[in-house]
Amino acid sequence: MSLRRRTLLILGDSGVGKTSLMNQYVHKKFSQQYKATIGADFVTKELQIDEFFLTWDTAGQERFQSLGVAFYRGADCCDLVYDVNVMRSFDTLDNWHEEFLKQANPPDPSSFPFILLGNKIDIDGGNSRVVSEKKAREWCAAKGNIPYFETSAKEDHNVDAAFLSIARTAMANE
Numbered sequence: 001m002s003l004r005r006r007t008l009l010i011l012g013d014s015g016v017g018k019t020s021l022m023n024q025y026v027h028k029k030f031s032q033q034y035k036a037t038i039g040a041d042f043v044t045k046e047l048q049i050d051e052f053f054l055t056w057d058t059a060g061q062e063r064f065q066s067l068g069v070a071f072y073r074g075a076d077c078c079d080l081v082y083d084v085n086v087m088r089s090f091d092t093l094d095n096w097h098e099e100f101l102k103q104a105n106p107p108d109p110s111s112f113p114f115i116l117l118g119n120k121i122d123i124d125g126g127n128s129r130v131v132s133e134k135k136a137r138e139w140c141a142a143k144g145n146i147p148y149f150e151t152s153a154k155e156d157h158n159v160d161a162a163f164l165s166i167a168r169t170a171m172a173n174e
């Protein structure tokens with residue numbers, strides 16, 4: 001059986017936890033230290049899941065428009081991430097979603113495999129969150145029922161479940 005490579009693009013504002021989620025999923029590690037992604041930070045991993053190899057790419061947003069259309073067009077699925085404690089990171093989701101669809105231009109945008117992660121739910125025991133789960137789910141419903149997971153890269157909460165969900169959706173979408 002031949003293994004097919006799939007690419008996951010992780011998008012969202014700087015600092016929401018994109019790199020941390022990936023490191024938690026791939027290496028089971030978390031670091032509090034923040035190294036902002038400079039330009040196009042490609043972190044590429046090959047994982048064996050259900051006999052398929054998946055390749056995950058994560059890009060910092062700082063320069064990502066300069067990556068051009070080819071970068072987006074290579075994506076088989078797209079993971080949108082915001083920080084439940086930062087309203088702005090939720091407000092910019094529309095832009096990320098639109099920009100992806102514009103650039104990637106998938107044949108059937110309504111069935112393209114997206115997933116939304118509300119990250120950092122551990123902070124302050126949830127007392128500093130400013131985006132409710134309800135509000136996030138409404139956004140997902142409005143975008144064509146995008147699956148939603150609340151995660152903590154720090155505490156490894158829902159990280160495996162979220163990545164497996166998007167992987168399965170991407171595989172089913174062929």
Ligand code: GDP
Nearest residue numbers: 015016017018019020031032034120152153154
């Ligand atoms: P990126 O710019 O989206 O790649 O964000 P990073 O993964 O670099 O994370 C930015 C900062 O947030 C780092 O200091 C991380 O340690 C921290 N961070 C990421 N995820 C979580 C989380 O789930 N909980 C907490 N408390 N901090 C997190």
Ligand code: MG
Nearest residue numbers: 018019037060
């Ligand atoms: Mg990063």
